[in-house]
Amino acid sequence: MQVAPATLEPQTESLSALEVESIELFIGFFKLIGLQKSVGEIYGLLFVSSRALAMDDIMTRLGISLGAASQGLKVLRSVGAVKSVYMPGDRRDHYVADLELSKFATAFIQEELKPRLDRALERIGTMETLASEMAPEDRETAEERLERLKHWLERGESMLPWLLKFLVK
Amino acid sequence: MQVAPATLEPQTESLSALEVESIELFIGFFKLIGLQKSVGEIYGLLFVSSRALAMDDIMTRLGISLGAASQGLKVLRSVGAVKSVYMPGDRRDHYVADLELSKFATAFIQEELKPRLDRALERIGTMETLASEMAPEDRETAEERLERLKHWLERGESMLPWLLKFLVK
DNA sequence: CAAGGCCTTCAATAAAAAATGAAAACCCCG
DNA sequence: CGGGGTTTTCATTTTTTATTGAAGGCCTTG
Incomplete structure (x- = not known):
């Protein structure tokens, strides 16, 4: 029988300091224009990521739920802040930040x-x-x-x- | 002994159609710049009022609590959206809308x-x-x-x- | 300087907004 | 088609934000 992990915390791979700064920056920004926290989190994470991330990655890294990730991405797509790129051999959508801040x-x-x-x-x-x-x-x-x-x-x-x-x- | 009023509703003197429009308009506007509903309500009411209103009037007309009226006026004073005018023979502060929308x-x-x-x-x-x-x-x-x-x-x-x-x- | 009207504060409550995750829908590919 | 990985939806729960009103402070006035 497998032993439980030493801690009870959700195993979110921890975010780098750069990612944390980016996420906080965009949460603040997006709130200003009426978008919710999870939307800012997702964009902040993608903004400093050099590779495209799948929804699954986003959930895990940010420690948010499936629903929040799905809805957040929907909003980001709708304002064109994010686009999905094709990844050979992977059925999942992968997202990158659109850098056209305007x-x-x-x-x-x-x-x-x-x-x-x-x-x-x-x-x-x-x-x-x-x-x-x-x-x-x-x-x-x-x-x-x-x-x-x-x-x-x-x-x-x-x-x-x-x-x-x-x-x- | 005085008989009770026929209804149990709070006796808010009903608002005129013009007041309702004004209130709705400013609620929307103020929300946009991050101010809460009760603040917009108060300004909306004052905006179309040709006379200065006491806090008591504001509470009664809008059907909001004492605390909400007090805090709403505080915010409006702090951004200079409202000013108090002196009313002879009345100890209460009376407020008028400052029309400098900018x-x-x-x-x-x-x-x-x-x-x-x-x-x-x-x-x-x-x-x-x-x-x-x-x-x-x-x-x-x-x-x-x-x-x-x-x-x-x-x-x-x-x-x-x-x-x-x-x-x- | 005491009584009482007026106003503010703030802990408790109510209302609104966001997050959760199970269930359903949607794809591909075989 | 059919199975399984992926995503969306949405009723429920959680979190956040706004409102309430009682308690207390501040003035004015008599």
């Missing part, structure tokens, strides 16, 4: 920021209608403020194309 | 984005040292990628002053 910013701007600005501007239209039906003294305040907010949002929106151009290469 | 963007950039970029650039310094001690084939990959990341971050950082100038007024 993709994250682009995805964030186009998928988070822009839609939110559009939605807000629509909503202001609704609010202008509602405000127009109010008692005069309240109406004036509301209309002035809505106008102001609208201007500011439009200004923000007008900046996005420029911002994109600046960030992409 | 303050939110500015606070976000200076208190969230900038520090994070600085921290990331520091970290890259550490990583470069770590990379230089690696085996040649891995070292080369790591160094190239770190260089690339560094460039991109520096580029981002260089954009911040411009962005601030654009957003403020």
Whole structure:
């Protein structure tokens, strides 16, 4: 009968100091643009890896579950932050980090920021209608403020194309 | 003896359609820059209010707790999104929304984005040292990628002053 | 300087978000 | 097709984050 290992810890092959730094860096970054920890972990690991990793490697090295790895990779693929490469003689997908960092910013701007600005501007239209039906003294305040907010949002929106151009290469 | 009200619901004076729209709009916005729901609610309410509101009013109208109102106002004061005005004959503080919307963007950039970029650039310094001690084939990959990341971050950082100038007024 | 209204704090609770892993689906290749 | 390796899905559990409200501090006022 086989004896149990000396410790009860999950046997994650330990990460190098470089990997740890990279992972922490990208966790922080990705959180900022609304992506979760496990997504940042995976990208951080791949970023400093000189070879492509299979999902299995990722789970083991990071000590995360199968589901988390699968979902994390799905997100990373969807924003183009990761691509799979063919490995002869291995049926598993292997992933490498896409180094075009601007993709994250682009995805964030186009998928988070822009839609939110559009939605807000629509909503202001609704609010202008509602405000127009109010008692005069309240109406004036509301209309002035809505106008102001609208201007500011439009200004923000007008900046996005420029911002994109600046960030992409 | 006074009879109890007919319903058991908390007697939040109901919000107008305009207020609801405003609140939803700012909840969304504030979430984007990492502020919580109750903070957005309070600002949204104040934004369309033509008179200053006491903390008590805010709690009642929004149906949130004393603590949430207090903490929400604290956050809003700290980013300058709200200011208190003096109301003769009333000991309570009364709040109005500061309409300088750019303050939110500015606070976000200076208190969230900038520090994070600085921290990331520091970290890259550490990583470069770590990379230089690696085996040649891995070292080369790591160094190239770190260089690339560094460039991109520096580029981002260089954009911040411009962005601030654009957003403020 | 005491009483009471107003506000803040913070430990406890509730709500929301993320991670887990078993079950099902999806492939290849033979 | 059929078996087995690989991946996805999703109900459950865990973790994280936000909210609550009682206790206590701070003022103002009488």
